[in-house]
Amino acid sequence: MLHKIRLVSLLWIVSIALALPSCQGQVIKDAGPAFYYWKTTLQFDTADAGLADQMRSQHFYLRYFDVDWSAGYASAVPTGVLEIRSTRGWDKKTVTPTVYITNRTFTQIKDKDILVLASKVARKIVQINEELESSIFNYSFYDRFPERLTWEERSDIVDSLKRDWSKKIVEIQIDCDWTLSTRDKYFNFLTALQGKAPDFAITSTLRLHQYRDRKTMGIPPVKKVMLMCYNTGDPKKMGESNAILDANVVKQYLKGKKYPLEMEVALPQFNWGAWYRAGVFQGLLRDLSPSTPGMETYLHNEQDNQYRVAKDTVLRQDYLREGDVIRMDGSTPEQMQETLKLLQVQLRRRISRVAFFDWEYKKIKENQAALSAYFEALKKN
Template sequence: MKILKILWVLFFIVSCSKKEGHLYTFYYWKTNLKLDKDEKKALDRATVPCLYTRFFDVDKVDGKFQPVAVITKDQSFQTDKEIVPTVFVTNQTLLNISSEEIKFLAGSIYHLVQKKTDEYHLKTGNEIQIDCDWTAGTRNDYFRFLKELKRVSGKEITCTLRLHQVKDKKQTGIPPVEKVYLMCYSTSSPLEKSDKNSILDVAVLKSYLSKIEEYPIKNIEVALPIYSWGIVTNHLEKHRLINALSEKDLNNPNFKKINENEAEILKDGFYFGNYLNKGFRIKIEEISTEQLEDVILFLQKKIPHFNIIYYQLDSKFVFDRKF
């Protein structure tokens, strides 16, 4: 009997620590909609019947609202997935905005989403997602905007939720939506000198989300990073990014390895489409399967059920990765 009890305890411990299977799909964040064979294969295998597709950004330029980098579509962009239009709104767009401007902004965004949906014959449903890094200073106007967009569109409006907006929810407020998408990345700035992985530091994420189970909105989906980049540091300790680099890109006879994810350039020249000088350093930041599993196991204890949206669908990031 005692042995049987021990076996049950061990079974319970193993079951609770095991990563559950989660339905998943992707964000698509390129301006020109097109799919190569690796991207199409990864999307076809995705178990959520949606693709969260960025349609355009909205910014304020010279005091006027402007759509930025509006999508175009290539013939190769063919999918049976339902497209969820996603719009990024800069925080500065919401600064000192009037009630009339909120109405104008919501109407303009909805009409442009509809225009692109019709123009490119995209199969969309009842959801529009807004991505915004709102702050305590813009929260009230942002929330009014979300309500107005719901009113003019008649759609379900959802929004992204950043880590600081969870941790500081008393200051940043709770958005008036029924579903949020928790962005489990960008744990620090890549342009600051730091030994941490700016895309995802799991310890930092866990500290920010230590009380995520208390968040008032219970319908939470989880966005996880699969992207990578190289952070280039010049002689003045200034930083810039080169997207989609990985550790294997440091295997170059003109580079001197400092450690497994950092190298110093030994010879001036063009590297990865950029002219880089001798003495510049490149630090690679990418995300391992083990890091993602650690985050998923942590969140499983706090959020009853969630789907995963990987950022982002790109052959550079989905090739050879198992989901």
């Protein structure tokens, strides 16, 4: 009897500790910004958990896997499935499983196979949900409850923790840059997935051109979309001013009537160097920015975000030649402020969540104050 009383008391304490406010409606209710976690390995350690707590960040869009078309199998297959290693502090978070599906998947797939794809995606998500729950609660159990418990008490508490935490996974987000030719197949997939995963709300990402061209691109059959306010230009074009975020381009896309669905907004927190030789695009130099240590030894700033290679240099595995041009693309404070103003005017009272792409501890730490300020600015819209 004493064991049962003790177990009931522990379960009651756990249920209180796990209670978190829900985020519904059109007004931002999150205490802090949400983030995308877009890696193939979930490695969230003590430093990550501490920074997330400092920013009052409670929600993550966690990339579970991608779906691409396999010519060999003549079928859609999962790729880059998430490997779960460390989930420090995730028992206090809410999560949206996110799946990226390539547009060519819907180009190749037959209509009759869409329901099968929806079933496979739903099953895979449930499987990873279970793996995530086990990682969060089984491996960190004794950190939270160091006192000695019987196997039965431990098992019951872990099961209760899993059940309570799983209730926080209320949606599945599908990310796809669908086109006019794949629109119907993609929309049919979203409807089919909702039928296969009735306990979740199916949501979709929305590119800026899909927002603007809604008459031809259609409105996805979901209740909520995530407007991705980045990748505003083609990095292959040397004439772009900033291929990641250009407020003038965003302004062109946001003209017109308000979108008829509840909307969340994703803003960029990444950068790259667009690399050209004799005007020909060579590739993207990931995570290169004006603040990169040592770049002043081989790059000379010519104007704005344009740099010229001053001497032959090996950067990671890329060989930069003297005279090459690097354009530094990214979410500069100036571009972000202009974009925030546009969002406040055009999407006023329609934004239900603000998320940043994506979680990288070093970058988030360096820009912590700015990110919090951006979030607060939109929260007050």
